[in-house]
Amino acid sequence: MELVKFFKQIGKIEVTKEAFSQARLKIKPLVFKKLKIHHLSTFYENQTHKKFKGHLLLAADGSKLELPFHKALLKIFGGQKNKFQEIKSCEAKSNMIYDSLNKFILDFELDIHRTSEKTLLQKNLKNLFQYKWLKKMKKIFIFDRGYRSIELYHYLLAVQ
Structure with a gap:
């Protein structure tokens, strides 16, 4: 629908669904990661973001996701x-990892179904x-009880 609106605004011929699908396959996922990094950097460097007593309020949580039953996905992620x-x-x-006050996902990881939340959190934090x-900002991290460990506390202290 967005493409239809866009092409009407610029007065050009609409793109067919097939052409859109073929073009979509050529998009590199890395583009979205770079756009996310640029957007977050711009937002937080402009100092217009909300803070709790001078700190970013960051929450981390994990989840199990049920994916469509497809052989390509089964090969990558596995299943129960x-x-x-x-x-x-x-x-x-x-x-x-989510910025609770500014409503931004700062990092998201997806991995095979046997991966632990702690392992994914390490990737998020890295x-x-x-x-x-x-690095310049004060942060408060909120984790549920499944994340607590001496290694996590040590890591968070070391990167500050």
């Missing part, structure tokens, strides 16, 4: 087996602390 060792559903694990603008 029933008592007969047949795969009954395609599943993945996800984890994200990605997150590459942002130069974030």
Whole structure:
């Protein structure tokens, strides 16, 4: 629908669904990651974001996702087996870090269904602390009880 509106505004011929689908396959996922980084950097460096007593309020949580039952997805993510060792559903694990006050997802990870939330959180934090603008800010992290560990506390202290 957005394409239809856009082409009407510029007075050009509409793109067919088939042409759009073919063009969509050529888009590199890395583009979206770079756009996200640019958008977040611009937003947080302009100092217009909300804070809680001078701190960013960041929450982390993970989830199990049920994916469409497709052989390509099963090959990548795997799935849950029933008592007969047949795969009954395609599943993945996800984890994200969310800015609770500004309503932005700062990082999101998706991995095979057997991956632990702690492992995904380590990837989230590694990605997150590459942002130069974030290193300058005070942060409060909120985790549920499944994340607590001496290693996590040590890591968070070390990257500050």
